[in-house]
Amino acid sequence: MKTYNYIQPRFVAFLTCLALFLGTGSVNAQSTDAEAADKQVVSEKLEEIVGTVIDATTKEPVAGVRVEALNNNRYTAMTKPDGTFSIKIPAHVVSLYVSTPGYESVIIKARQSGAIQVALYDEKFSSFVENGFEITAKNEATIDMSKATTVETEIQNKLGADVRTITRSGTVGIGGLMMMQGINTLNASAQPLIVLNGVIQDLQDSYDAIHEGFFNNTLSAIDVNDIEKITVLKNGTSIYGAKGANGVILIDTKRGHSMATRIDAQAFASYTMAPRLPQMMNAEQYRIYANELMGDIATDKTRFPFLWDHDNYYYNMYHNETNWSDYIYQNSLAQNYRVNVQGGDEAAMYNFSLGFADGASTIKNNDFNRLNIRFNTDINLSKILKTRFDISYSRIVRNLRDDGIQEDLASSPMVSPGFLSLIKAPFLSPYRYNNSGVLTNALESADNFAQFGGSLNNNSTINNSYANPLSILEYGEGNNKNNQEYTVFDVTIAPEIDLGKGLKASTLFNYTLHRANEKYFRPMTGTPNFLITGLGYTQNEVRSFFSKEEAIYNDTRVTWEKKAGNHNFNAFGGFRFSNFAYDSDFQSCHNTGNDKLPDVKSEYDYAKTDGEDNVWRNMSYYANLDYNFRNKYYLQGSVAAETSSRFGRETEGGIKLGGVCWGIFPSLQAGWLVSSEPFFNTNAIQYLKLRGGIDWSGNDNISNNAAFAYFSNVQYSGTLMGVKLANIENQSIQWETTRRINLGFDLQTLNNRLRISGDFFHNTTDNLLTLKQLNYLTGLEYYWCNGGALNNTGATINLTARAINSKNLKWEIGASVGTYKNEITKLPDGTTFKSNKDGDLYGYTTDIYNATILSAVGQSAGVFFGYETDGVYATAADVPTVNGEPLSTQDVNTGVKTAFAAGDVKFIDQNGDNIINMQDRVIIGNPNPDLYGNISSSLMYKNFTLSATLNYSLGNDVYNYQRSLLESGSSFYNQTTAVTTRWQAEGDVTDMPRAMYGDPKGNNRFSDRWIEDGSYLRLKDITLSYNVPVSAAWLQGLTVWCAGTNLLTLTKYLGSDPEFSFSNNVLYQGIDNGLLGQSRSFQVGVKINL
Secondary structure (H helix, E strand, C coil): CECCCCCCCCCHHHHHHHHHHCCCCCCCHHHHHHHHHHHHHHHCCCEEEEEEEEECCCCCECCCCEEEECCEEEEEEECCCCCEEEEEECCCCCEEEEECCCECCEEEECCCCCCEEEEECECCCCCCCCCCCCCCCEEEEECCCCCCCCHHHHHHHHHHHHCEEEECCCCCCCCEEEECCCCCCCCCCCCCEEEECCEECCCCCCCCCCCCCCCCCHHHHCCHHHEEEEEEECCCCHHHHHHCCCCEEEEEECCCCCCCCEEEEEEEEEEECCCCCCCECCHHHHHHHHHHHHHHCCCCCCCCHHHCCCCCCCCCCCCCCCCCHHHHECCEEEEEEEEEEEEECCCEEEEEEEEEEEEECCECCCEEEEEEEEEEEEEECCCCEEEEEEEEEEEEEEECCCCCCCCCCCCCCCCCHHHHHHHCCCCCCCEEECCCCCEEEEECCCCCCCCCCCCCCCCCCCCCCCCCHHHHHHHCCCCCCCEEEEEEEEEEEEEEEEEECCEEEEEEEEEEEEEEEEEEEECCCCCCCEEECCCEEECCEEEEEEEEEEEEEEEEEEEEEEEECCEEEEEEEEEEEEEEEEEEEEEEEECCCCCCCCCCCCCCEEEEEEEEEEEEEEEEEEEEEEEEECCCEEEEEEEEEEEECCCCCCCCCCEEECCEEEEEEEEEEEEEEHHHCCCCCCCCEEEEEEEEEEEEEEECCCCCCCCCCEEEEEEECCCEEEEEEEECCCCCCCCEEEEEEEEEEEEEECCCCEEEEEEEEEEEEEEEEEEEECCHHHCCCEEEEEEEEEEEEEEEEEEEEEEEECCCEEEEEEEEEEEEEEEEEECCCCEEECCCCCCCEEEEEEEECCEEEEEECCCCCCEEEEECEEEECCCHHHCCEECCEECEEECCCCCCEEECCCCCEEECCCCCCCEECHHHCEEEECCCCCEEEEEEEEEEECCEEEEEEEEEEECCEEEEHHHHHHCCCCCCCCCEHHHHHCCCCCCCCCCCCCCCCCCCCCCCCCEHHHEEECCEEEEEEEEEEEEECCCCCCCCEEEEEEEEEEEEEEECCCCCCCCCCCCCCHHHCCEECCCCCCCCEEEEEEEEEC
16 A cells, blocks of 8 residues: 655755855864953953862772763862862852762762862772753663674663563563663554664564564664664653653663774673573373363264274374474584774774674574674864764565464464474374384374364364374475564664854755565474365464565754853754565465475465555754853753644644644753752762653554555455555644653762662653444444543662662662553543443453453553452352252353353452353453662772672553463363362362363453463673683684573563563453563673784
């Protein structure tokens, strides 16, 4: 489908080129400005400030320390050999910035009642301050010697509570879901905006992959060791217009900083252990279980070879003791190599890097291979004109298989090797026996022992045949079968011209190309013939997906800076333009006749084609002004106006100009450096900053076509392709708007040994993008509209302490904690759910993986809505009755009632009508955590450093969908050993209901049986490094290290891993669909500096 847009870049070229030619004839402006500044310093009345700088460890004086006015290097002094300094400053300088290589910098009050003495801490500790004042809530992390495959791991470990990061799975390079300051949306993306080297990125998080459980993480194309700094902006993001509502993460890659050529080489290897898996039944336990299930199946068959115990032809086939997981999971190896070269001269600086990563997953035949090349340069073209030129290329090749469990088990046969290894009958063998009863090396075909006939509509066993997972691994291997190739090419040029008198003009041009080519193949060998309702039988399947996105981005701005005595100004303004062109092609077919040629042809069965051809554009104008008085009182005002082709033309918010609708996003922030005040004379606190603000920003990460009517492909009778109406036009569709109120503080105490920073926020999002019900005559159930609202209130606290500071031993500890509570306050459409427990709930429900997710006014986003239980009926007399009628369950479609009996689950009859039906549903869980964050430690002894990071999440509920299948007692899937405690006879006291094929009583319906506490504390990383003393002229440094990841996890959760995320959709959080869990890994590495 094609989307036509109405933003035309007619004047973009003129405006972007204008910045390159402004200011002609201003070559001498710089010297004139410098002379004026010198005259101002001479004319000012200066006061002499004296003091001493010492080493915080040895208490010895430190020479050569730079002492300067905060954010103003016009007033500077250096310490003498005895550590003393004398600096002359005017009245408007109230704070000093003290810095020198080898030590962490500090900010001190310029005029103190007693003698000034500054203690500097070793640079091995974290930095507490910068030469300036940050008025917004932000945090930074630098990257050095990282062993992470994707940047999300570093964000999780180093930025803790500032960014709630959830690793998606144990698949190499899969990345993580990131959220900031709670959840500010229901249906749009909750991911923060990523800005890479000044370029806004499209994460493509709304596009699905064709392999189950796989997510094409665009951030995996970045080599983490190419990154120099990560900056998190938690508020004040109005400058990013309709893209800043979820917060902003700035990623800056390494650049040349030294004229001397420097070469860094790094290599490390990793060994990862197989993940924790549920304990499954053995062969004898499963045979008994399967025999019980057969009591509920009507069949004409009289021969059941899997139950025969005497010696016969079938004996060997059905008398094995197979742990299928041993054949599917493995301990895996990974390797990573990179070289980084930087240098330059007065004309240009450069940084070049080359990296290669190769890693296998702990599920066989799932591999990751990445090549990275990056070249960043900064070129001085003249005294007033410079430019940066960056170019990068990344290529990722993956070997893939399905991971986790598909949502619709009737849509296709199960071919996820990991899940098949759990559900396959343990009395079967993966290898075939010959006619003489000898085990061969030929793979066995799909099993059929549980097929007893029947139709799809009546407790059918027709699809009770499960693939041999080893066949999927072997016959799914090969060219164009199960793999993905993803490449990213990126080029940026950003000239800047100095116009004099503090005025500069710059422009940034960027072109980025994303290409993804994914192939899927389900072999016919070793997999069952599967009957799909409305389609027919499928033996094998081929899918092919190709996508390409070309992004053009421009950011042109003018900046101005002015210092005038007490007053300091910094302003910038400009415009941004982006153009994204995305197209994709999808093809699939079934029953190719063999496993040799995985081609898609129209003559094959059920051939299908689909794809997209979308172009969307954004344009915004923005302005920002920073003002401070004496570097003590700070104000920041900013505003952005943005339009997008995703918006309708008749939006209710914003303004209409030039035939399009513009969203207006203002911001006002204020700050106060309290510790610079004359009255602030306490020795208990060395630094105190207060800040607060209010800003509005938008979220435009909605469907490209939500505002437009369009058609999509549809398949009829499995053979004919046609089109159908997929959406109706709604020209009022607009961005979601979040108003953010933030109050924060930064504090240093205990002689600058303890730093505490905190932010308290209250966010209100309106114009939520939601689905509204349509009249059935339209042919559509719902359409997109803006009409909801929700609130988020919470806080983040960060603490860093220099706990031990001796000559040889230093110890730094840190902790972060985040909390939020969200509440939906308005919905445009919904139903009232009556509940004696929760009261009337107005909203709507969404069915996901047999779960019901409730979106209701007054409730948090994503809460679980189901049935409460209280064990299992031990006897028939335990079933409650009303007027002699036993408690019954009612079929939602037919209304037929069926009485509960001994061995059934005790469901709570919430409304007391003696029927368990949908009116008895209540809120049974909330996936949002009460607290989350991390704890860090860095212990340094001479040249050794032992660092550790723990991550935690407390109070979040999890729906264990995988356990709901492995403990259902209603299918021929192998079950966990917990099912061996099931009810089997009158009087059995247990929490596990009886085994009944097809679950006719609904014992496995969505209930609190499957809701678990997902809290955990995990030792995410521990690293021991040693800086080897070197004296060679050619060798500047040598570091060797070893590390462990995910070594210990404390949790009550019964699944493989309490940390997971298979979708970026807010409503999917907390649902465990059995993805590969994270597991312990060990690394060793070396870094060489030449």
